[in-house]
Amino acid sequence: MQTSIPKGTRDFGPAEMSRRNYIFETIKSVFRLYGFQPIETPAMENLSTLLGKYGEEGDKLLFRILNSGDFLTNVPDDKFQERASGSFAPFISEKGLRYDLTVPFARFVVQHRNELVFPFRRFQVQTVWRADRPQKGRYREFYQCDADVIGSDSLLNEAELVQIIDQVFRRLNVRTVVKINNRKVLAGIAEILGQADRITDITVAIDKMDKIGLEKVKEELLQKGVSAAAIDKLQPILLLEGDTTQKLASLRSILAASEVGQKGIDELQTLFDYVATFDLNTEVELDLTLARGLNYYTGAIFEVKAKDMAIGSICGGGRYDDLTGIFGLPGVSGVGISFGAERIYDVLLHLDGFPKESLESTRALFVNFGKAEEAYILPVLYRLRNHGINAEIYPEADKMKKQMNYANRKEIPFVVLAGANEMQENKFTLKNMSSGEQQLVSSEELIKILSRHEVI
RNA sequence: GUGGAUGUAGCUCAGUGGUUAGAGCACUGGAUUGUGGUUCCAGGGGUCGUCGGUUCAAUCCCGAUCUUCCACCCCA
Numbered sequence: 001m002q003t004s005i006p007k008g009t010r011d012f013g014p015a016e017m018s019r020r021n022y023i024f025e026t027i028k029s030v031f032r033l034y035g036f037q038p039i040e041t042p043a044m045e046n047l048s049t050l051l052g053k054y055g056e057e058g059d060k061l062l063f064r065i066l067n068s069g070d071f072l073t074n075v076p077d078d079k080f081q082e083r084a085s086g087s088f089a090p091f092i093s094e095k096g097l098r099y100d101l102t103v104p105f106a107r108f109v110v111q112h113r114n115e116l117v118f119p120f121r122r123f124q125v126q127t128v129w130r131a132d133r134p135q136k137g138r139y140r141e142f143y144q145c146d147a148d149v150i151g152s153d154s155l156l157n158e159a160e161l162v163q164i165i166d167q168v169f170r171r172l173n174v175r176t177v178v179k180i181n182n183r184k185v186l187a188g189i190a191e192i193l194g195q196a197d198r199i200t201d202i203t204v205a206i207d208k209m210d211k212i213g214l215e216k217v218k219e220e221l222l223q224k225g226v227s228a229a230a231i232d233k234l235q236p237i238l239l240l241e242g243d244t245t246q247k248l249a250s251l252r253s254i255l256a257a258s259e260v261g262q263k264g265i266d267e268l269q270t271l272f273d274y275v276a277t278f279d280l281n282t283e284v285e286l287d288l289t290l291a292r293g294l295n296y297y298t299g300a301i302f303e304v305k306a307k308d309m310a311i312g313s314i315c316g317g318g319r320y321d322d323l324t325g326i327f328g329l330p331g332v333s334g335v336g337i338s339f340g341a342e343r344i345y346d347v348l349l350h351l352d353g354f355p356k357e358s359l360e361s362t363r364a365l366f367v368n369f370g371k372a373e374e375a376y377i378l379p380v381l382y383r384l385r386n387h388g389i390n391a392e393i394y395p396e397a398d399k400m401k402k403q404m405n406y407a408n409r410k411e412i413p414f415v416v417l418a419g420a421n422e423m424q425e426n427k428f429t430l431k432n433m434s435s436g437e438q439q440l441v442s443s444e445e446l447i448k449i450l451s452r453h454e455v456i
Numbered sequence: 457g458u459g460g461a462u463g464u465a466g467c468u469c470a471g472u473g474g475u476u477a478g479a480g481c482a483c484u485g486g487a488u489u490g491u492g493g494u495u496c497c498a499g500g501g502g503u504c505g506u507c508g509g510u511u512c513a514a515u516c517c518c519g520a521u522c523u524u525c526c527a528c529c530c531c532a
Contacts, residue, residue, distance in 0.1 A: 004505095007523070057530060060457080100532090128532090133457080135526070142532065204530095313532075340532040369490075404492035419490060433492075 008132070008140030014361065019354050020345060023172070024125055027145045027339050030167045031123040034160060036147050039122050041104040043129075044095045051096075053103045053326070055295060061130045063097040063140075064089065097129040101146040102296075102323065102336065109150055110327040118151035125341075137311060137343055148336030150324075155267060157335050158300045158319065159274035165304055165315055165337065166280045172344065173353050175307040176314070179287035182268050183297050183318070185251065188261020189237055192254070193230040200295065202226065202234075207291035209238060237288060244272055244286045251288070267299060296320045302337060306347045314343045364414040364430075364450055365407045366393040367400065376423050377416075380443050389450045407433060414450060 005011065012020060028038075044065055051059055067074075075091040098104050101124045109116065125145045134140055147164065149157045162178060169176045186206075190199040201224040205217050212220075214235070221231050237254060240247045248265055255261030268286065275284050282304075290303055299319030306314055317337030324332045348354055364384065366377045377393055384391045394403045407415050417429040417438075428446050431438040441449065 004523075057457095061530085130531080132531075133529095134524085138531070144532070316532075338532075343532060367490085399489085400491055401488080402492095406492090408492055415492085417490070421490085429490090431491075436492090438491085 006140070008134035008138075010139065010141075018361070019348070020341065022354060023341050023344055023348070024143075024145065026171050027168055027341070028123065028125060030164055030171065031147050033167070034121070034147075034164055036121040036123040039105075039108065039124055040126060041098070041101075041108055041124070043097055043127070045098055045104055045107065047090075047094055047096045049107050049327075050099060050103060053296075054099055058099060061132055062099055063129045063131050064093040065095040065097065067092055067094060098126075099130060100128050101126060101144050101338070102148070102320075105146070105148060105150075106323040106334075107327055109332070110324050110329045113329060119157075120150050121147070122150075123147040137346060139342065143341045145339040145341055146336055148334050150334035150336075151332055153333050155270045155300075156274065158271050159278070161302065161317065161335065161337050162271075162275055162284060163278055163280070165302070166278070166282045168315075168339065169304070170281045172348065174314075174344070174347055174351065175282075176304050177283040177285060177307060179285055179290045179303045179305070180268070180271065181287055181290040181301050182264040183299055183301055184260050184264025184267065185255070185288065186264075186291060188255045188258035188264055189234065191258045191261065193226070193233055195226055195230055198224070198226060203291035206234075206238060206289050209289035214238065240288060247286050247288070248272075264299075271300060296323055298322070300335065309347050309350050311343050311346060313340065314347060315339045362390050362392050362410060362412045364389065364391045364416055365403070365410075365412045366391070366416045366418065367403050368394040368397045369419045370397045373397075373418055373423070377418055380428070380446065383443065384447060384450065387447050387451055389447070391450070416446065 047062075047064065050062055054061070071092045075088065105122065105124065109120065123146060125143060127141055128144050129141050132138060132140060147161070162180075165176070165178055186203050187196070187199055190196050190202050193202070195202060202221065205220045205224065208220070209217055217238075218231050218235075221234075222228065237251070240250060242250070248269055252262070252265050255265065272284075272286070287303075290301060297318040298321040301318035302316055303313045304315035305312075315337060317335070319333065319335040321333045322330060323334060324330070366381060368374060368377075374393070381391055381393055394406060404415065413433055415431045415433055417431060422428055422440070425440070427440050427442055429438050430441050430446060430449065
């Protein structure tokens with residue numbers, strides 16, 4: 001029988017799981033350090049919650065769940081005849097798999113607003129699904145690791161998110177650069193250009209600056225119907241030189257006529273002032289070409305890139321002023337970030353950055369020689385486990401070669417042998433599998449040696 | 457969603473319009489009845505992605521479909 005799994009999904013074996021858990025645990029522990037609390041939401045949401053929140057593209061990428069039971073009976077005859085999936089679909093599907101963690105979170109906040117303590121700091125590490133066409137580093141099922149603060153306008157939140165990013169990548173030993181921009185500044189730019197209604201086209205185009213270059217961006221803008229005069233005015237903004245302070249200063253004069261632009265610059269200034277007082281490993285820079293696709297961002301936007309590997313962003317986020325408004329709770333501002341665990345995995349693999357001990361599962365294997373030996377071993381095994389030592393006994397009295405081979409394959413560092421000789425002396429032979437050395441020890445010594453956590 | 461490539465043993469890959477399709481690694485057994493990683497010997501395992509067409513004959517040629525990969529769109 002041929003087995004397979006759906007397109008764009010993956011299995012994870014034990015070795016991959018321990019590496020992935022290392023990443024998840026690192027991220028979660030930093031989230032906890034900053035006072036964030038975990039929540040989980042269901043894999044599926046009502047389509048009414050999901051639809052229309054990610055733009056037209058996003059709606060197409062939603063996985064929809066077929067209604068259970070005899071789902072065709074609810075379809076009116078005329079819809080059935082039309083064969084148009086657009087009008088047909090609502091009758092046969094009312095649930096979908098979540099597309100990200102932010103929208104379900106917004107729904108969660110609205111639904112539980114009376115139980116929550118605001119400002120609410122939550123983190124969430126769960127799978128999301130997108131019916132995208134898979135390629136390298138892009139899957140139809142993947143994890144997101146989100147932290148958001150909701151119910152606070154303070155820019156201190158943005159500043160602390162930068163600290164969190166720094167702390168996570170410091171612990172993972174990945175050199176990064178954090179790029180920051182502000183959606184209000186982008187709106188200001190569109191306003192100055194006299195193209196306030198084209199803000200989406202403009203931001204999408206200038207987001208491609210580092211990828212396709214200035215000339216292509218200008219071409220794309222022309223094609224989208226932005227006037228040549230406006231593009232000429234845009235050019236000096238994209239080519240701003242100098243450090244952050246200088247960039248902000250020149251931007252302030254360029255955007256003098258835009259109120260929203262000035263507001264954005266103020267916010268950026270405050271954020272960078274905070275960040276300047278932190279002792280960070282990561283570089284933090286102002287990048288006016290950073291746009292981020294998601295259209296619910298309204299203030300700061302972040303993106304993190306690895307310095308030692310070209311793989312796109314490994315973390316991103318921003319402020320959204322009214323995400324809960326669509327669920328009937330207006331005026332609640334939030335800001336959050338999302339770590340891309342799958343890409344961080346690829347970066348660590350590339351840098352050989354996974355710690356050796358994260359792979360070890362069993363510390364000691366007891367060789368099985370037979371029933372009498374089993375009875376001798378089991379109480380000691382129980383004691384080892386009570387001391388927090390991962391240990392196992394081979395379940396059958398198979399050939400030594402096979403049992404030793406099992407230890408090799410599982411990369412178990414110690415093997416314990418206890419047969420007639422050892423039983424007579426009430427001792428155990430402890431073998432170090434990497435050096436091949438072995439010693440005769442008591443059960444007390446066994447526990448003592450195996451409790452040491454050094455890597456061998 | 458658009459364009460291009462790909463699919464042969466568990467894995468990495470050879471190969472041919474014509475008898476029983478191969479290698480390395482892995483697996484199982486033996487050399488070796490309390491000592492693994494090395495070596496040697498033997499063995500099991502494939503409707504050559506799936507369906508259809510051309511042909512006396514297809515794993516090979518053609519078409520469709522699915523998978524994986526690459527670029528675009530978009531994104532983590």
